[in-house]
Amino acid sequence: MCGIVGIVGKSNVNQALYDALTVLQHRGQDAAGIVTSDQGRLFLRKDNGLVRDVFHQRHMQRLIGQMGIGHVRYPTAGSSSSAEAQPFYVNSPYGITLAHNGNLTNVEQLSREIYESDLRHVNTTSDSEVLLNVFAHELAVRNKLQPTEEDVFAAVSQVHKRCRGGYAVVAMITGYGIVGFRDPNAIRPIVFGQRHTDEGVEYMIASESVALDVLGFTLIRDLAPGEAVYITEDGRLYTRQCAESSQYSPCIFEHVYLARPDSLMDGVSVYKARLRMGEKLADKIQRERPDHGIDVVIPIPDTSRTSALELANQLGVKFREGFVKNRYIGRTFIMPGQAARKKSVRQKLNAIDLEFRGKNVLLVDDSIVRGTTCKQIIQMAREAGAKKVFFCSAAPAVRYPNVYGIDMPSAHELIAHGRTTDEVAELIGADWLIYQDLDDLKDAVGGGKVKIEHFDCAVFDGEYVTGDVNEQYLDRIEQARNDAAKSTGQRVSAIIDLHNN
Ligand SMILES: O=P(O)(O)OC[C@H]1O[C@H](OP(=O)(O)OP(=O)(O)O)[C@H](O)[C@@H]1O
Numbered sequence: 389m390c391g392i393v394g395i396v397g398k399s400n401v402n403q404a405l406y407d408a409l410t411v412l413q414h415r416g417q418d419a420a421g422i423v424t425s426d427q428g429r430l431f432l433r434k435d436n437g438l439v440r441d442v443f444h445q446r447h448m449q450r451l452i453g454q455m456g457i458g459h460v461r462y463p464t465a466g467s468s469s470s471a472e473a474q475p476f477y478v479n480s481p482y483g484i485t486l487a488h489n490g491n492l493t494n495v496e497q498l499s500r501e502i503y504e505s506d507l508r509h510v511n512t513t514s515d516s517e518v519l520l521n522v523f524a525h526e527l528a529v530r531n532k533l534q535p536t537e538e539d540v541f542a543a544v545s546q547v548h549k550r551c552r553g554g555y556a557v558v559a560m561i562t563g564y565g566i567v568g569f570r571d572p573n574a575i576r577p578i579v580f581g582q583r584h585t586d587e588g589v590e591y592m593i594a595s596e597s598v599a600l601d602v603l604g605f606t607l608i609r610d611l612a613p614g615e616a617v618y619i620t621e622d623g624r625l626y627t628r629q630c631a632e633s634s635q636y637s638p639c640i641f642e643h644v645y646l647a648r649p650d651s652l653m654d655g656v657s658v659y660k661a662r663l664r665m666g667e668k669l670a671d672k673i674q675r676e677r678p679d680h681g682i683d684v685v686i687p688i689p690d691t692s693r694t695s696a697l698e699l700a701n702q703l704g705v706k707f708r709e710g711f712v713k714n715r716y717i718g719r720t721f722i723m724p725g726q727a728a729r730k731k732s733v734r735q736k737l738n739a740i741d742l743e744f745r746g747k748n749v750l751l752v753d754d755s756i757v758r759g760t761t762c763k764q765i766i767q768m769a770r771e772a773g774a775k776k777v778f779f780c781s782a783a784p785a786v787r788y789p790n791v792y793g794i795d796m797p798s799a800h801e802l803i804a805h806g807r808t809t810d811e812v813a814e815l816i817g818a819d820w821l822i823y824q825d826l827d828d829l830k831d832a833v834g835g836g837k838v839k840i841e842h843f844d845c846a847v848f849d850g851e852y853v854t855g856d857v858n859e860q861y862l863d864r865i866e867q868a869r870n871d872a873a874k875s876t877g878q879r880v881s882a883i884i885d886l887h888n889n
Pocket residue numbers: 645688689690691692718719720721722753754755756757758759760761762
């Protein structure tokens with residue numbers, strides 16, 4: 389779940405891209421990049437680090453041009469080398485740069501095809517560079533000196549035929565325009581919007597609507613599954629359905645954890661979806677533990693706040709902020725490596741003893757994945773003097789790996805994999821534990837004003853919407869990407885790219 393953005397503006401877009409990336413920072417903390425285009429030339433800056441660390445004044449001054457794209461990265465394929473920061477670049481045809489959120493599931497086959505049939509070289513282990521080369525090849529075979537929207541859409545259609553997995557993409561064709569497209573299952577999110585200026589209309593494509601809001605753009609809509617939007621450098625906008633068949637199956641985990649609550653995703657307010665998660669969870673507590681004896685409901689900041697608040701309201705129990713979050717520590721779940729994640733929980737959260745002393749507390753989190761957070765938090769609650777510590781998760785048990793752009797490649801690293809709820813409760817040290825039911829989660833997200841029938845819920849039910857993920861594939865990515873493999877096997881890929889200092 390990286391963050392992507394593309395802007396076709398009427399004046400330099402560097403600052404707007406930077407600002408949009410800071411708003412999307414919660415989607416990726418490992419690397420950031422921006423590329424702009426001015427009179428047929430490209431200007432790039434990308435590196436490992438947070439947005440504020442990657443771009444200094446000298447970089448910003450060099451990023452000139454009225455259109456550009458940007459990326460914040462949370463690696464889910466390849467390595468975390470700075471060579472795999474995005475956007476990626478190929479010089480032919482036209483000079484194309486691309487930023488990708490998601491993960492391809494047939495990258496090995498594509499890599500072979502790219503070299504053996506398309507005669508293209510890929511220099512990193514990133515699936516996004518492969519995706520860029522597929523798109524570039526399909527545009528090149530149109531053999532046009534000046535590509536039209538028809539050529540761009542035809543190339544996207546071919547990408548849909550060749551690529552499997554989850555992908556929301558922005559790509560810039562130097563001198564021509566920016567295209568955004570979404571995989572035929574709409575697994576990863578992407579929206580577009582516009583802003584009126586004295587010089588004319590400007591367009592933005594972004595992972596989440598919150599980036600549009602903050603920069604004064606109004607949301608036009610989400611891209612449909614398989615759809616593409618193409619905005620020419622001079623500001624003409626075209627959209628086209630590029631997939632032969634498509635099914636709306638957005639990733640439900642976006643609503644649980646990944647997205648910001650102030651985003652509208654596929655027409656659904658993430659905030660409202662989280663409130664409904666809290667409501668449903670309260671109903672389940674009342675059903676299963678009618679004599680719960682809870683004195684106080686305490687959220688684990690940040691993401692669970694919204695659902696915990698509504699849960700407390702619905703239960704009629706006091707809601708208290710028992711943990712204070714250090715605002716200078718980022719999200720722990722998306723940090724690379726278990727050691728960093730574990731250390732950060734303690735640095736990030738501290739208990740206010742008086743909210744715990746002598747009380748039966750219900751701790752609420754949005755999800756339990758590896759169990760890193762809840763284990764430590766429960767211990768902190770006990771050290772602060774809690775009588776009993778109950779635990780609730782606004783999402784069901786995470787039991788299966790994610791292969792579409794969330795870095796959960798290894799089932800064995802998931803605390804609930806192969807365990808019952810009671811076993812997990814014991815392992816994390818809770819007096820009891822309640823998980824949300826999957827049907828309730830689906831209803832919380834897809835049962836509001838805007839109805840969504842189908843979701844990618846693979847991490848909860850093991851059903852992979854692209855239909856190409858089997859045991860063998862899961863075994864392979866587990867071997868390649870478990871925490872131990874990542875810490876020993878980092879291949880350093882050299883950067884062959886645009887000037888980047
Ligand atoms: O079981 P785990 O493997 O610990 O993962 C789940 C936890 O990680 C996330 O928090 P994170 O600190 O990333 O971000 P937040 O501040 O947005 O809640 C999530 O909100 C849970 O608290």
